[in-house]
Amino acid sequence: MTSPGRTEHLVLPGVLSAEQAAQTVAGILAVQRPDGSIPWFTGGHLDPWDHVEAAMALDAAGEHTSAAAAYRWLADNQNSDGSWYAAYVDGSPTDRGRETNFCAYLAVGVWHHYLTTGDEAFLDEIWPNLFAAVEFVLALQLPGGQIAWRRDEDGSHPHEALLTGCSSIYQALRCALAVAELREDPQPDWELATGRLAHAIQHHPERFLDKNHYSMDWYYPILGGAVRGPAAKERIEARWDDFVVPGLGVRCVLPNPWVTGGESAELALALWAMGESDRAVEILRSIQHLRAEDGMYWTGYVFQDSAVWPEEKTAWTAGALLLAVAALGGDEATTAVFDGERLPAGFTEPSDGCC
Known part of the structure; x- marks a missing residue:
């Protein structure tokens, strides 16, 4: 098990003790395969986004070697066009679609890894993979700035975008720009694309598929950093009662x-x-009923039936919780990636409603 000393900063009263955090980290490590890949659970499938989320949690806990192995798995399995498939089981693709937000998220993980380790050699090693992934994603940017959500196996793509996915891509592009800036390798096309995407998220909801019955579409523009300040406050208050179930968590x-x-x-x-932060802690405390005896977390709970469902404990659920606790605890790398204040913003467009 991970030493409790490596998880002292992952302590949050009512949510995690150092020993509990160490147990959760050990649970993620137990899911990770020898090749570095991190499926949802042992024997389950892997998607690149959740794989990165779990790797970031490992870095937040000081497990840098295991996190680096996760990123090298992506490097070793990247397609020639810079993408990854949407799903793998035991290293073999089971969904050959390529989702843009899945492919972009490498940038968030890589920047987080660098901030936790200071390992510039790793950054140089992974840069060609990161560059190719960003180029794949931006090739699917639509005229309105939003990014199509998927390229299908036959090479075609729907001219449709998802707000949640694009909000995640916005964060990823800013992290990619941070990597490029550190390497003194400016990418003006990325800066323009990032600004166009931010403009679409902030001012043109009609450019995205209507998925407002999903809670992710509610909070992801904030989580990804495109919406902050009074607009974020207004957005959260507008639908708090729709999605938050007091004492149980978020629908x-x-x-x-x-x-x-x-x-x-x-x-x-x-x-x-x-x-x-107070409300953030309240939410994390409300989901302690999902914590299992092994330190992992059940994916969800059907409160109408008082039943855990599905009966799976996912590495990415544990990872998301650890990252939230790390941010609340002031972990510098995690705060830098998620507060957005220190990330390049790209070139912004005027919000005049004309475009």
């Missing part, structure tokens, strides 16, 4: 009576990022 999708640990932890991160 995944309306009207289902189902709260999920991942969405709850992510909302806590978003609340922290907008300066509402």
Whole structure:
């Protein structure tokens, strides 16, 4: 088990003790395969986004070698066009679609890894993979600034974008720009694309598919950093009662009576990022009923039936919780990645409503 001394900063009263955090980190490490990949659970499938989320949690806990192995798995399995497939089982693709937010998220993990380790050699090693992934993603940017959510196996793509995915991509592009800036390798095309994407998220909701019954579409523009300040406060208050179930957590999708640990932890991160730490802690405390005896977390709970569902404990749920606790605890790398204040913003567009 991970030494409790490496998780002292992951202590949050009512949520995690150092020993509990160490147990959770050990649970993620137990899921990680020898090749570095981190599936949802042992024997389950892997998607690149959740794989990175779990790797970031390992870095937050000081498990840098295991986190680096996770990123090298992505490097070793990257497609020639810079993408990754949407799902893998035992290293073999099971969904050959390529989702843009999955591919972009490498940038968030890589920047977080660098900030936790200061390892510039690793950054140089992974840069070609990061560059290729960003180029793949930006090739699917639509005229309005939003980014199509997927390229299909035959090379075609829907001219449709998802607000949650694009909000995550916005954070990823800013992290990619931070890497480029550190390497003194400016990417003006990325800066323009990032600004166009921010403009779409902030001012043009009609450019995205209507998924407002999902809680992620509610808080992700804040979590990804595109919406902050009074606009974030207004957004959270407008739908708080729709999605937050007091004492249980956050609904995944309306009207289902189902709260999920991942969405709850992510909302806590978003609340922290907008300066509402007290409410963030309240949300994290409310999902302690999802913690299992082995230190991992059940994916969700159907409160109408008083039943855990699905009966799986996912590495990314544990990872999201650890990252939220790390941010609340002031872990510098995690705060830098999620508060957004120290990330390049790209070139911003005027909000005049004309475009």
